[in-house]
Amino acid sequence: MGISRVTQSMLADRSVGSLQGSLTRLAKIQEQLSTGKVVNRASDSPTAAGAAMRFRGSIADQQQYVRNAENGLGWLSAADTTLSSVSDSVRRARELALQGVSASSSPTARAALAAEVDQLREQALADANTGYLGRPVFGGVTAGGAAYDATGSYVGAPGAVNRTVGAGVQVRVDVPGPDVFGDGATSLFAELDALSTALTSGDEAGMRAGLDALATRLTTVATVQAGVGAAYNRIEGAVESAKGQVVSLSASLSEIENTDLPKAMVDLKLQEVAYQAALASTSRVMQPSLVDFLR
Numbered sequence: 001m002g003i004s005r006v007t008q009s010m011l012a013d014r015s016v017g018s019l020q021g022s023l024t025r026l027a028k029i030q031e032q033l034s035t036g037k038v039v040n041r042a043s044d045s046p047t048a049a050g051a052a053m054r055f056r057g058s059i060a061d062q063q064q065y066v067r068n069a070e071n072g073l074g075w076l077s078a079a080d081t082t083l084s085s086v087s088d089s090v091r092r093a094r095e096l097a098l099q100g101v102s103a104s105s106s107p108t109a110r111a112a113l114a115a116e117v118d119q120l121r122e123q124a125l126a127d128a129n130t131g132y133l134g135r136p137v138f139g140g141v142t143a144g145g146a147a148y149d150a151t152g153s154y155v156g157a158p159g160a161v162n163r164t165v166g167a168g169v170q171v172r173v174d175v176p177g178p179d180v181f182g183d184g185a186t187s188l189f190a191e192l193d194a195l196s197t198a199l200t201s202g203d204e205a206g207m208r209a210g211l212d213a214l215a216t217r218l219t220t221v222a223t224v225q226a227g228v229g230a231a232y233n234r235i236e237g238a239v240e241s242a243k244g245q246v247v248s249l250s251a252s253l254s255e256i257e258n259t260d261l262p263k264a265m266v267d268l269k270l271q272e273v274a275y276q277a278a279l280a281s282t283s284r285v286m287q288p289s290l291v292d293f294l295r
Contacts, residue, residue: 026271033268039257048256055253062249065165065242069235072163075173076232079137082130083225086180086188087218089120089127093192094214096120100199100207107202114199121192125152128181135161138177147177152189154178165238171231180224188217 031040042049096113099105105113128148130137139147139156147156154177161174181188191213198206 026268030268033265037257052253052257055249055256059246059249059253061167062242062245066239066246068163069165069239069242072165072171072173072235073232073239075132075137075161075163076228076235078130078132079175080225080228080232082127082137083175083180083221083228086124086127087221087225089124090188090214090218090221093117093120093195094211094218096199097195097207097211097214101204101211110199110202114196117192117196117199121152121189121196124181124188124192125150128177136177138175138180140174140176148181148189152181152184152187152193154181154183154187163235165235166242169238171235171238173231173235175224175228180221182217191217 039045039048039052096117100110100113125148128138129146131145134145136142136145136147136156141159141161142155142157144155147154149155156177158176160172162170163173164170177183182190184190191210194206195210195214197203198210
C-alpha cells in the first residue's frame with residue numbers, strides 16, 4: 001500500500017484553494033443580499049434563469065395587453081360620448097319637427113325652427129368627425145382627420161380598428177360612420193336638410209316624413225351605442241384580467257429569483273464564521289519552517 005507524500009507546497013496550495021472557495025461563497029451571499037436576487041446571471045442557475053426569462057416575457061405581454069386595452073377604452077369612450085350627443089341632437093330635431101307640424105306654427109316660427117335644425121346638422125357633422133388621438137373614431141382606417149366632409153358625404157376608409165387585449169383576443173374599438181350617420185341621400189345630414197327645407201316651406205308631409213326618418217335614426221343610434229357599451233365592458237374585463245396576470249406572474253418571478261433575506265443573513269453569518277475559522281486554522285498549520293529562516 002503506497003503512502004502519499006504531502007509537501008509544504010501541496011499543503012499551501014490546498015489551504016489557499018480552500019480559503020479562496022470559502023471567500024467565493026461569502027462573496028456570492030453578499031452579492032445576493034446587495035442585489036436582492038439569487039439569480040444575477042445565467043450561470044448562477046440556468047434552470048431558474050430560463051424560467052425567469054419566460055416569466056418576464058409573459059409579464060411584458062400582459063402589460064402590452066393592458067396598454068392596448070386602455071387605448072381601446074379611450075376610443076370607445078369617445079364614441080359613446082359622441083353617440084349620446086347625437087341622440088340628443090336627433091331628439092331635439094324631432095321636437096322641432098313636432099312643433100312645425102302644429103297648426104299654430106307661423107311661417108316666422110317655422111323659419112326659426114328651421115334655423116335651429118340647421119345648427120343641429122352642424123353639430124351632428126362635428127360629432128361625426130369626433131377624433132381620438134388625431135384619428136376619427138367613425139372614419140374606419142382612414143389616414144385623414146375626418147370621416148365626413150362638409151356636404152355630409154362619408155370620406156373615411158372602411159375597415160376595422162382592432163385592439164389585441166389578450167392572447168388571440170381582438171376587440172373592435174371604432175364605429176363605422178355609415179352605421180350611425182348613414183351616407184349620401186340616406187344620411188342623417190340629408191334628413192336634417194330635408195326637415196329644414198320642409199319647415200321653411202311649411203311642407204307638413206315633409207315634416208312628418210322627417211319625424212319618421214329621425215325616429216328610425218334614433219333607434220339606429222341606440223343600437224350602435226349598446227354595441228359600444230358591450231365592447232367597453234368586454235375590454236374592461238380584459239384589463240382587469242391582464243392586470244391580475246401581471247400580479248400573479250410577478251409573484252412567481254419573485255419566488256424564483258428574489259433573495260430570501262432571513263435565510264441569506266443566516267448563511268452570511270455561517271460563511272463568515274467558517275471563513276474566520278479557516279483563516280485561523282490555516283495560520284496555525286502554515287507555521288514558518290526552518291528553511292524559511294535559512295533563506
